[in-house]
Each structure stands twice: as structure tokens, then as C-alpha cells.
Amino acid sequence: MPTKTVATINSTGRQAASFIRAASAVGWHVKAQIRNEEGLVAEELASLPNVEIVEGDLIGPRRSQLLTRLFNNVNIAFINTTHWGDEVAIGKACADAAKKAGVSHYIYSSMPDHSTFGRNWKALPMWSSKFAIENYVRQLGIPATFVYTGIYNNNFTSLPYPLFQMELQDDGSFEWQAPFHPNDPLPWLDAEHDVGPALLQIFKMGPNHWKGQRVTLAFEKLTPLECCALFGRGLGRPVNYVHGPIELSVSVPSGYREQLEILQETLGDKRAPYFPDLEYPSEGRSIWEGYRGIEEYAREVFPIEEYANGLRWMEEPSVAGTPSEAGAPTDDGEPFGAPRNGSRPITPAGPAHPLHVSGAYTPRSHPEGLDDDFFVGST
DSSP: OOOOEEESSSSTHHHHHHHHHHHHHTTTTEEESOOOSSSHHHHHHHHHEEEEEEEEEETTTTTTHHHHHHHHHEEEEEEEOOSOOHHHHHHHHHHHHHHHHHHHEEEEEEEEGGGGSSSSOOOOHHHHHHHHHHHHHHHHOOOOEEEEEEEHHHHHBSOOOOBBEEEOTSSSSSEEEEETTTTSSSSEOOOHHHHHHHHHHHHHHHHHHHOOOEEEEOOOEEOOOHHHHHHHHHTTTTTEEEEEEOOOOOOOOOHHHHHHHHHIIIIIIIISSTTOOOOOSSHHHHHHSSSOOHHHHHHHHHHHOOOTTOOOOGGSOSOOOOOOOOOBTTTSSTTTSSSSSTTTOOSSSSSSSSOOOOOOOOOGGGGGSTTTOTTTTOO
């Protein structure tokens, strides 16, 4: 694979950091914009070979100069905007700078606008802003590809964050309450493990292969019930799904509160598909076969992230029964609960030895996690 120079923004976020690790490993030069150099992920990225840190805030008055410096001598770019500041203005500014610099392949991480499907669905505000940026990029005529990422496996936490809290019960089991219908399929993605390799392949295939189309990065298609069964199999303790409203037990910024309210109505009450008119997971799997599924994530990563966040439930044996072997087929036709991708059999709850957490990337490892307007899965 020839050496390339690639620009990224919001580079400590899960998507961008995953890509930077992969790009650095194959010898690409990365110009990585970060807000500041604080945090474990920022320190890690700065230590990687071939990575040039471009520090500066995209919200401030020096945005134009920062983007000019970022895109100078760059031939490809991966751009994942976030909700800090005016996201649409930032997204447009990035696209303008890329076009001016002559970027030959521009990958933008977008999301759908449900209000455009004529089904009386409301637009999720933090998704529709990305859709607006996607349309702007298309109008500019940059050689572009648009990736739509599924729900992060990494969103799950036993901390009281809304929507993806995996709440620990007194008997050692877990409970996930969400507004998604128990039988409606959802797209799943391990952002830190799989975004980087998938993007490398998309870049390698080039913009002419994709011709501006949307690529769905979701490697599993699981209903909430299926997700919880696999998660429980990975943990070695039951995980139960509760179909119910989103609970807010911690303060959230008003913009995210609106996002959650509309998500509950559009995807929950009205049962709109998460990705209308997009097929998955076959497309993602055809690009990157080494994905990490939810069972493997629950077994090998979730306890480490929880430990790094100060939680110690994994050191206590569960008194609850082990998950039952549900027999329902999954999207790939295998029996539910069967080992996937050659994964190892279930491991007992409660590790025999202390967990080694060096290098764990947890929600709090990312500096944006310290901001008042941070929410799990935002980057």
C-alpha cells in the first residue's frame, strides 16, 4: 500500500483514534487535529510513529488558519465532526479546506435524517446535522465516501449514563433498559477495534469504487434480546433486556436531552429503522472480516473498561444463573449463543487473577469525557 498523508479531526474520539492507530501501523503519515494534548488517548497518539499532532480548537476564530495548516500537503482525509460548537459550520469549513487543498478522497462519518423519508418521523438533531454536512460535501463535488457507523459496543457501561447503562443487579446479573422494540434489529460496531481497519480498506479501494455512496459500518445485526443474550454469554452472567423509556439519572446538556427524546419517539415509539434503506452487516464484513462482535467485546473488553473506570464487580462471583442457550438463529444463520468468529468458549464470571488494564481505552480516557456536554458514543 503506497504511503499516504491523511488528515483527521477530533482525533481523540473513538472513530478517529481507531483509524490513526491503523494508518500509523501501515506507515501512513497522519496529521491529527486535537483540541488539546491532555488525556491518555492524546498522549498515545502523539507517541505513535508517523503521527503529527495539530493542536487547536475548531470552534475558535483561528479555525480557518488551523484547517489550512491541517490540510496542507494532505491527499486523503477522514472527517468525523462532533456536536461541540456549530457542527454544520465546522463540517462545511473542513470540506472547503479539503477542496482547496485538492484532497483526492474525503471520507465523512455521517448519519441519517429520518425526517427525509416521508414517514412522519422526526429528525434526530445530532444526526441530521451530519446529514446536512454530507449534502454540502456532495454539492462541493469532492471525491467522497460516506460511512454510517452502527451503535458502538463501547457505549455500554454500568455507570449511570442514559440509554446504554448496563445496570448491575443485586444478584450479579445486568439489565439494559432502552426504548428499542425487543425484536427490532439494530446495527452494532466495535468502534475502537474495527473503524480503523475498515477505513484503511475503503481508502485503498478508492473513491471511484464507491462513487459517493454510503457505506454502512455495522458488523452485527442484532435485536436487543439477541444483543443481551450474546453479551451475557460473553460475561458469563445473565443480561436482561427491559423495553422501557430512557432514564435520566445524571444531568445531561439540553441538546442531548432533545436527541434522546426524539430517539425514543422515532426509533422507539414509531419503530423507525436505525438505518432506513441501508443494508448491513454483509457490506461491512466484506470490507473487514476481523471484526470484534458483541460477545467477544463483553468477554474481553467490557470488564477491563469497567475496571479502569473504578468498578470492581468483575472481582465478585455472580450468584445469578449463567445465561441460557437461546436457539434463535442470528443474522448469519448460526444458532444463537454459538461461538462466533472462532471466539473462545464462555469464561466464568470473576477473573482468577487481577485484571491488567494498561492501555485500556475507557469513556474517561478521552479528554472530551471531562466536558459538561459529553455523552457516551458521541465520538
